[in-house]
Amino acid sequence: MLRLLTLTTMVKHSFFIMSDAVGINRYKISYEKMGGEAMRKFCFLFVLGILMITTAITVFGDSSFGGFKILNPEFENEDLKAVFSIKRMDALSVRIYNKTNRIVAVHWGQCLITDNNGRAVKAYSLLNEYSRILIPPQGYIDDNIVPVTHIRFSSKYSYSKDNIEYIEPLSSERLERYFLIVYEVGGNRKSLSGIIRLSYTPPEPGAVLVGLGALLTLLVLLGLLSRGL
Structure with missing residues (x-):
């Protein structure tokens, strides 16, 4: 559980850093402004990212995160x-x-x-x-x-x-x-x-792959958001 909380914290900080980099704060993302289809894409990618993280944790095990x-x-x-x-x-x-x-x-x-x-x-x-x-x-x-x-x-x-x-x-x-x-x-x-x-x-190499996978998912999500999905 501690490892999941630690990884979640890392991803959260990475999200804020990257969102500033791509200027995502310019977009007031809401269901009304994005539209139903765009919102469904956003939710799909978000859930996909969570599934990637949880699946990797299951595969590598808690101990891999140190x-x-x-x-x-x-x-x-x-x-x-x-x-x-x-x-x-x-x-x-x-x-x-x-x-x-x-x-x-x-x-x-x-x-x-x-x-x-x-x-x-x-x-x-x-x-x-x-x-x-x-x-x-x-x-x-x-x-x-x-x-x-x-x-x-x-x-x-x-x-x-x-x-x-x-x-x-x-x-x-x-x-x-x-x-x-x-x-x-x-x-x-x-x-x-x-x-x-x-x-x-200390963390095992597999934990690094989990972090990279999560960051890659966020980069894809942020790239789509910056283009209005």
Whole structure:
């Protein structure tokens, strides 16, 4: 699934780059302006491109696209259980379970994660707006966390998610990531920490063919669109 998301992201960025190159933004593509026949051609090519990608993924297999894998995803103490996973190439996903019968408050503003340079820096939450998140008794929360040093903001005065311009992908050169989750339960400040160990598999040559096939499909589609189909 991670490989499909990664490839989809690559294709999406390629689409925007090529659309600017051919000036496709000049064309206000809609069903009314393109007409029924043109719209059917557009849909056919779009579906064809998706089928090419999914078929290639089926043939080559997930492993051909490479990527990260977490070797020791679970950490826990008497209060919390944290399960890490990778669903995108620039963040660590985590589900935090509250094992107690009391409310647990996670203080994201004090949590840490290792960045690509090996420094323990603030863990930036991509899903939660607030620095203090409550977990109900026997409940859980999901989040994607990023080392704050990996993020480029559009304004140096605001660090909200709306101002994120770019997130640096995780580096395969740093396969051990220390984390610290600071939380409060029953009026006591506690923490859960550990070292996440990753493995990385580089993409196989077959994955390059998938990317080229997808880009070729998009080029054909964009060429037809630029001529009004």
